[in-house]
Amino acid sequence: MHTREQLLKAAAEVFDEFGYAGAGIxxxxxxxxxxxxxxxxxxxxxxxxxxxxxxAQRSTxxxxxxxxxxxxxxxxxxxxxxxLQADPLLRAGVRLTAEQAASGLQDATPYTVWARSFQDCLDxxxxxxxxxxxxxxxxxxxFVVGACTGMQEYAQVVSRRADLPRRTVSMWRLLLxxxxxxxALDGIENSEERALSLWTSLSAPAEGEGTRP
Amino acid sequence: MHTREQLLKAAAEVFDEFGYAGAGIxxxxxxxxxxxxxxxxxxxxxxxxxxxxxxAQRSTxxxxxxxxxxxxxxxxxxxxxxxLQADPLLRAGVRLTAEQAASGLQDATPYTVWARSFQDCLDxxxxxxxxxxxxxxxxxxxFVVGACTGMQEYAQVVSRRADLPRRTVSMWRLLLxxxxxxxALDGIENSEERALSLWTSLSAPAEGEGTRP
Numbered sequence: 052m053h054t055r056e057q058l059l060k061a062a063a064e065v066f067d068e069f070g071y072a073g074a075g076i077x078x079x080x081x082x083x084x085x086x087x088x089x090x091x092x093x094x095x096x097x098x099x100x101x102x103x104x105x106x107a108q109r110s111t112x113x114x115x116x117x118x119x120x121x122x123x124x125x126x127x128x129x130x131x132x133x134x135l136q137a138d139p140l141l142r143a144g145v146r147l148t149a150e151q152a153a154s155g156l157q158d159a160t161p162y163t164v165w166a167r168s169f170q171d172c173l174d175x176x177x178x179x180x181x182x183x184x185x186x187x188x189x190x191x192x193x194f195v196v197g198a199c200t201g202m203q204e205y206a207q208v209v210s211r212r213a214d215l216p217r218r219t220v221s222m223w224r225l226l227l228x229x230x231x232x233x234x235a236l237d238g239i240e241n242s243e244e245r246a247l248s249l250w251t252s253l254s255a256p257a258e259g260e261g262t263r264p
Numbered sequence: 265m266h267t268r269e270q271l272l273k274a275a276a277e278v279f280d281e282f283g284y285a286g287a288g289i290x291x292x293x294x295x296x297x298x299x300x301x302x303x304x305x306x307x308x309x310x311x312x313x314x315x316x317x318x319x320a321q322r323s324t325x326x327x328x329x330x331x332x333x334x335x336x337x338x339x340x341x342x343x344x345x346x347x348l349q350a351d352p353l354l355r356a357g358v359r360l361t362a363e364q365a366a367s368g369l370q371d372a373t374p375y376t377v378w379a380r381s382f383q384d385c386l387d388x389x390x391x392x393x394x395x396x397x398x399x400x401x402x403x404x405x406x407f408v409v410g411a412c413t414g415m416q417e418y419a420q421v422v423s424r425r426a427d428l429p430r431r432t433v434s435m436w437r438l439l440l441x442x443x444x445x446x447x448a449l450d451g452i453e454n455s456e457e458r459a460l461s462l463w464t465s466l467s468a469p470a471e472g473e474g475t476r477p
Contacts, residue, residue: 149417151421157422163422194415197419200414202414204362208370208371218410222407224403228396228441228442
């Protein structure tokens with residue numbers, strides 16, 4: 052693993068465990084096993100490191116999803132519903148995002164980056180004739196980002212996120228009949244079984260990557 | 265205003281401003297203008313006070329909504345989208361709820377109390393024939409609570425919640441076609457104008473109540 056990735060991973064673990072305020076630079080250096088010089092070569096300061104952790108969330112999922120259009124958007128959220136339980140990078144991103152809201156900071160990037168990516172799926176869905184006329188892709192993308200944000204907080208409190216896959220499947224069962232055209236609706240796969248199998252097939256190669264020099 | 269209400273209001277303002285950790289009992293006493301004895305007569309400790317603030321959220325809106333069924337659920341969220349900007353009790357409840365998630369506490373009450381109340385609206389909606397067959401009221405109620413939670417965090421970061429009414433109207437525009445039967449769908453009013461006018465008519469009598477002995 053490269054030094055930059057090592058630092059991001061270590062920082063994610065420390066942010067996930069102690070929050071932004073409690074995550075000292077020394078804790079992160081110790082966890083990563085690198086020098087302060089190496090850290091400041093790659094990141095300006097702790098705030099910059101936190102922003103990069105928030106923004107690295109997407110890259111852990113999206114490159115690995117093989118579907119397109121509406122099914123792709125469903126699949127990204129299904130995988131996310133499992134990854135969030137297992138991946139410190141995703142969990143840290145979520146904790147940092149929630150804490151910045153509570154502390155009055157205003158970096159919208161973690162939301163807008165996801166929304167932009169969801170809108171890309173929806174633009175393809177529109178071109179493929181999968182969306183009903185009244186659906187505005189930007190509005191739907193932003194809504195799904197917000198809904199996922201709140202859904203995982205609810206799931207965290209009631210089940211430490213164990214029931215997040217079920218809640219994500221529910222979301223689509225409620226949303227799809229209102230947004231998808233008839234033929235698209237029939238073709239979309241949305242189930243807890245799919246969530247688990249997509250996530251399992253994604254997490255296997257990811258482990259392989261981790262052992263690369 | 266009664267001492268208990270005075271304490272809840274003062275505590276809400278202090279929690280809203282400083283968060284749970286930063287809200288000292290003395291700050292709350294000073295703001296409320298009451299003695300420590302009075303506080304401990306009404307509340308066991310700071311944690312109990314925080315829980316009561318979280319649970320008082322609903323009472324600021326629901327008794328004042330005149331509609332029933334699906335329209336009632338829409339109206340509660342439309343009013344909430346404005347109240348959250350103006351009412352420290354609602355804002356404190358939201359901040360305390362978000363911070364407990366971040367700090368690993370697990371009181372689900374703020375979520376389940378709203379979900380229970382939303383489900384009551386939806387059970388009436390079902391009895392009135394407003395809901396499509398496939399909709400499970402408990403699932404939909406929990407989804408709307410989670411979606412509202414995340415939506416207001418998103419709105420907080422991008423606009424200090426100024427665009428929350430617009431986002432709430434969007435949510436229903438996306439959800440209703442999939443959950444409401446045809447006749448119900450035609451009858452539901454859902455607009456930013458309605459949000460503003462409901463909230464305005466609700467906040468006028470609330471001020472009057474505040475001046476009662």
